[in-house]
Amino acid sequence: MSSRHALAPARPVEDHRRRIEDALRPLADRGTESVPMARALGRRLAVDVHSPLDLPVFRNSAMDGYAVRAESVAIVPATLPLAGVVAAGNTDELTLPEGAALKVMTGAPVPPGADCVVPVEHTRSDGVTVTIEKSRAAGDFVRDAGTDVRAGELLAAAGTLLRPRHIAALAAVGLAELTVLRPVRAAVLTTGDELRPAGSALLPGQIFNSNGIALAAALTDNAVDVVSVAHSSDDHDEFRARLAEAVAQADVVFTSGGVSMGDFEVVKEVLSTLGGEFGSVAMQPGGPQGLSVVDGVPVLSFPGNPVSTMVSFEVFARPLLRELAGLQALPVTRLPLRDAVRSPAGKRQFLRGKVIDDSVGLVAGQGSHLIASMAAADVLIDIPADITELAAGALVEVRPL
Structure with a gap:
């Protein structure tokens, strides 16, 4: 030889x-490398990311309804004249006149002069006036600027594995690119x-x-x-x-x-x-x-x-x-064998197996060329090198494929 x-x-x-x-x-x-937000999912942040602005950016309505002064609806029913409509995305700087109401949509700016929003289901309107049927306190259904996050606050720490929830928050503050580990x-x-x-x-x-x-x-x-x-x-x-x-x-x-x-x-x-x-x-x-x-x-x-x-x-x-x-480690668990196992002395065996009803069975055909049989497996059964025989029911380590 x-x-x-x-x-x-x-x-x-x-x-x-x-x-x-x-x-x-x-x-x-x-x-590291910079990637567009659309390609950041599943990547790991390389640096801390701080919010560049307050979120919400401005005071806005949490409901479709009517922006009013709380003192105007302290006694109900109260009928108020309509001074206009504020839609989401409205950039006009409307101010609520005293003793009136402005119709607002969810996410629309709450105008100066208003301190609460009455949900539409607690009102009746003829298009000229609105009758408020339930009083509200100052601050009800109003989202103040910065109540989610303040400019400069940490949004995501270095090392964060970016999931959809992180992408949502980072996109909401206007970030177009992120620095991630290559x-x-x-x-x-x-x-x-x-x-x-x-x-x-x-x-x-x-x-x-x-x-x-x-x-x-x-x-x-x-x-x-x-x-x-x-x-x-x-x-x-x-x-x-x-x-x-x-x-x-x-x-x-x-x-x-x-x-x-x-x-x-x-x-x-x-x-x-x-x-x-x-x-x-x-x-x-x-x-x-x-x-x-x-x-x-x-x-x-x-x-x-x-x-x-x-x-x-x-x-x-x-x-x-x-x-x-930055991916989570795959769990190694212990399950009882459905079948008896023999293993050669001195060699650690990695048998193809399938988990069924909280136990693990062998997949037929353990030869190293049997790739089609491996497709039927969902775990590897780890048999230590010093084990030559295990009875059905014995606990073994299984590793997910």
């Missing part, structure tokens, strides 16, 4: 995860002479390339900006060229395939000459793994079997990428 194929002890999953996290952690300082930029590079793009004709021995689009989808789903998805044959020179293109564009590169013990492991063979480390992690699926840094850019190399690629992403990359994006 050549030294290239010499077996080394398998590294624990947590050890490899820590190495990847150490490589990705500097991306927390990746910089998303992590990722490139995906698949390898293998056997892979063909969807829509092409397959020759004997060829399969469709699912890993490129699947990794891109997984990254996008976790707020990562996918800047390129490319494919290389097993030719060393082509892989070097595609790798250089990926590194030039991205903060992190994900490769799939070419990391195992075969004769055409282009990823391992090229990246090992650049200081990359490759070996086996004590897990199933996804044992062969690689980690490199090329021109300062981390390169995470996953095995090429489709399930192995996706499980590797879930275990090693997804948690920290979500943290970097």
